Amino acid sequence: MTDEVEAAVARAFHDEWGQVVATLIRVTGDWDLAEECAQEAFAQALRNWPRDGVPRRPGAWLTTTARNRATDRLRREAVGAAKLREVAMLARDGEPANEELADIATSGVTDDRLRLMFTCCHPALTLEAQVALTLRTLAGLTTGEIARAFLVSEATMSRRLVRAKRKIHNARIPYRVPPAHLLPERTSAVLGVLYLLFNEGYSASAGADLVRTGLSGEAIRLARLLSELMPDEPETTGLLALMLLQDSRRAARLDAAGDLVTLEDQDRDRWDTGEIAEGTRLLESALRRGRPGPYQVQAAIAACHSTAATAADTDWPQIAALYLRLRRMVPSPVVRLNHAVAVGMADGPATGLALVDEVAADLPGYHLLPATRADLLRRLGRTEQARAAYTEALALAPTDTERRFLTRRLTELDDR
Template sequence: MDVETAVAEAFREEWGQVVATLIRITGDWDLAEECAQEAFALALRTWPRDGVPDRPGAWLTTAARNRATDRLRRDAVGAAKLREAALVPDHPALGPAPGPGPDDSGVTDDRLRLIFTCCHPALATEAQVALALRTLAGLSTAEIARAFLVPEATMSQRLVRVKRKIRHARIPYRVPPAHLLPERTAAVLGVLYLTFNEGYSASTGPDLLRPDLAAEALRLARVLAQLMPDEPEALGLLALMLLQHARRATRVDADGVLVPLEEQDRRRWDTTAITEGTRVLEAALRRHRPGPYQIQAAIAACHAIAADASDTDWPQIAGLYGELRKHVPSAIVELNRAIAVGMADGPAAALALLDALPLEGYHLLPATRADFLRRQGRYAEAALWYEKARDLAGTEAERTYLTRRISEVVSVAGDAVRRVGAARPPEEHP
């Protein structure tokens, strides 16, 4: 493995842990991000000479921590913070670095603590989720803006404001005691779900999948479900992640190009994850408090238990999306409901629903319209909508898939025109 690839892999796997550790130690979010970035830059300079370390995460954490030590030592305010935090390695006079240690919740996972800190009720919900995606997942401001369907400048301002509020309000870095967990549950679940989604279907970049990020979100969802065993939505989210992650090996082909659900080789789905996901979902539903994550998990289960795409219970899925929109009245939910209705009742039903959706700039809307036009045999129109979707798509995997679709429908449309021309009687000339 070359060094650039090793650093990129370390970034995907270790960014959240490095930043979370530095936030715990310094209490300064901007400093933590800046020193983490400097550590990765240092890796690019030194690993070609010294070799990739056996434990890249530990190397990066130490390097970032040392950068923080140097930065804090250069000013008087930082010196006071430094004495209080007892920062670390390569500075023997300061003593050993403090370990994570439990808080009132008993949770020692820095990344889960980071999520709960981001999700303090004093912060706006969208700001909570955006900050967690930035610090935990290392997503760029542009990637987060795409996830929220807002301009990059708007998202940048939100991130600045929420960090400032955490600093001024002195929001503690911890998992709150059990009696305070419910007030943060919705936001924490939202952070984990969006983090998983970015790993399951990346918003930008060359690859559709970021399996390391999806796996990290899944790991944290397990920890959360253990922390809140009587919260059905925590179980529902874990079930949803398991059922979707079970399809990861079939979502792209050997060239990294998107493979639609109906064309995936279901024999390669992870049956262990499907079995566990179904069991966790059943445990959640037994609590008789349905919520959006349980409903989405039920939708995922409908796909997971269908032996073949033709066996999918689309009417049930359409009904579940109808229930989901009561909890989450969003255009994205309506788009997915339109797909289910179209698969159950035919393309015309879907196209009628798509006309009313306000999703300008979201590539899956024209892609969906194109797909149902193709199913209707309206190939020339489908090609135009596939082109629009391709121009809006954020990943190379999706653009390549849409380009293939364009070629297919253009070819079929050309054949249809030629057949019509061959069948037409010759024109009579005076």
């Protein structure tokens, strides 16, 4: 297989996966069937395109192939003739069907992927189920990646996804984009999807690479569109500001060898001043509306980091205060751990360590917990305890980049 064909299939997966799956879900009402037939279509592309060439419109080819797979499966399973007719009537050339055009007109959401996210985030499901199902179905994240984002086991997340799909099927929940006046009831879930999609791109939950630029870039693009669609919703603006302020540091997070560089040691000349300026401006605009939410608070924390000229200039007391406010909005163990880190920087490592120990029982298997303890213990000069914590973190670290970083920390302790 040529590199060009491999690149074309990868590009098609990024661009077309959500649309192909969504099209099949809409007409079959079967989420599992839609995903399986889409996977089979991409597998067929890997076999056919090297021989036949990349089609002029890959999305149309994939939709047709997936539709044919669905038709065959439904016929074999003796599903009613009416459903077969619906599948057969799918637009063969990949053009938007009348139903899709009507959805665009009533919702005002013109971007395919954003429209599909609003479709997936049905309020009949729990917020977590909406976010998880959308990440799995449209963003192409694996069940394991989603499980790590929610700090649960892969088996637990798999069961939750199955239950969500079953509820959709049993309750006959329609797979349709809501009209514009109903979009707000789905906005929180869509924001959650974009936030986790960005995080998976900015700091991957597993694999060889810490940064997956394609995912974070797509999340920023969609957040920008959502902010334009809902200019009066401060949390959409706050989320975009947060993403830009975080992304501004992306180029400095890894060195030339691909190794992790801590925030303290990053070359701030490599930070993207344009993104910092835009993110700060958007944050100020959101805060002026007087309705602060979790994304605005996180953006304010990111702004404290991004606007500090040097690491020594970082306003850690302000960051600790912001994390305390975030804890009251989102009392999650991860937020409490981040608050402990900020307190450790503002008030000393001993105070921070006490707070870390308080949250330890709520974060079993989370590699950043022992990594944080190790750093605080190192700063306190408790070398043997720090070594044990670094070793624990190393065993749990999900990416090669993080494992190399923790190994370096252990080596530095030995050198001391």
